[in-house]
Amino acid sequence: MTPILPGATLGVVGGGQLGRMFVHAAQRMGYLTAVLDPDADSPAGRVSHHHIHTDYADVDGLARLAGLADAITTEFENVPAASLEHLAVARPVRPGATAVAIAQDRVREKSHFVGCGVDCAPYAVIESAEQIVLVPPNLLPGILKTARLGYDGKGQQRVDNRDELAAAWERAGQVPCVLEKLLPLDFECSVIVARGHDGQIVHFPPQRNLHRGGILAVTEVHANNIPEATARLAVESAVAIAEGLQYVGVLCVEFFVLADGALVVNEMAPRPHNSGHWTLDACDVSQFELQVRTLAGLPLNPPRQHSPALMLNLLGDLWFPEDEPKPMQPRWADVLALPGTHLHLYGKAEARRGRKMGHLTITGDDIEAIRSTADFAAALLGLPIPLSE
Secondary structure, eight states, X not given: OOOOOBTBEEEEEOOSHHHHHHHHHHHHTTOEEEEEESOTTOHHHHHSSEEEESOTTOHHHHHHHHHHOSEEXXXXXXXXXXXXXXXXXXXXXXXXXXXXXXXXXXXXXXXXXXXTTOOBOOEEEEXXXXXXXXXXXXXXXXXXXXXXXXXXXXXXXXXXXXHHHHHHHHHTXXXXXEEXXXXXXXEEEEEXXXXXXTSOEEEOOOEEEEEETTEEEEEXXXXXSSOHHHHHHHHHHHHHHHHHHTOOEEEEEEEEEETTSOEEEEEEESSOOGGGTTHHHHBSSOHHHHHHHHXXXXXXXXXXXXXXXXXXXXXXXXXXXXXXXXXXXXXXXXXXXXTTEEXXXXXXXXXXXXXXXXXXXXXXXXXXXXXXXHHHHHHHHTOOSOOOO
């Protein structure tokens, strides 16, 4: 394809923080931007040249986006795949509707992983009460996950026996689910890859992640954060998953590393990911610039990490210290007095508990100094310490 050069307009479906950071990256490179989002005050819409305020499935709104943009991407995977198919009739859409539809459905996602030869946790599909009766005993205890609309730990329930499984499926509304065997977890990691229309693929170093309450809390990336063989297998697996989709765009694949060192895939996100935000400050190219490059058909240079990094997720809880009823500004000035701190706030109009409001990345010469700084920052912000498992 002929590259889409700066001066053209790039569109994004979705106006949250990921769309906002995509818009920043595109504008820095000289592109105009157009955002479609149902929120009239969306973070990405606030900073974009064009903001189409409408539902993701609105045909007229989609036509307006296609009329403005030379190519279109998506901010998150829960955009209707049919909307992406509709847009693709008129404009290049990357990633495509097929890849997004697979990521939207855990049943299809698991099947894709298996087809790519990537290990995942033993599982069973639950779509009827009869299938609960047929679940193999060795899958319990397990985690019941809704097949669709699950993220940040939502739509997941632990079940220890068949009766609990039946009750959990009832609570889930008897929607299609996946039961995954509960495995002995050591830690979690993820790999972000970018694949161009020509099949060229690049990746960032695997990142080690700590979740709290199902939401990413801390990401660390440095030379020895993951055993070398595990890191190599994680990259190979992520590449295989992207190749199997004939994917074009930025893709994040999340993994579990088990107590015995085995690696199993958890899920994928067809977009930039929270665990990759550190790339904005610690690499010569960020995940969002790679999203721009893959969308525009520009060359992909292998990213180079120039500093160890630790990222802290900043939730809306920080604005409500000690159960304050009204939001209060966190101690940003004190935090930014610490060496190597990089604050990113997402321009959201209202702080709410559990809402992703921003992130803080700490960079430096060595990971121990970075961890020390992160501990100080966490104490100032009221985040839990220690920051690691």
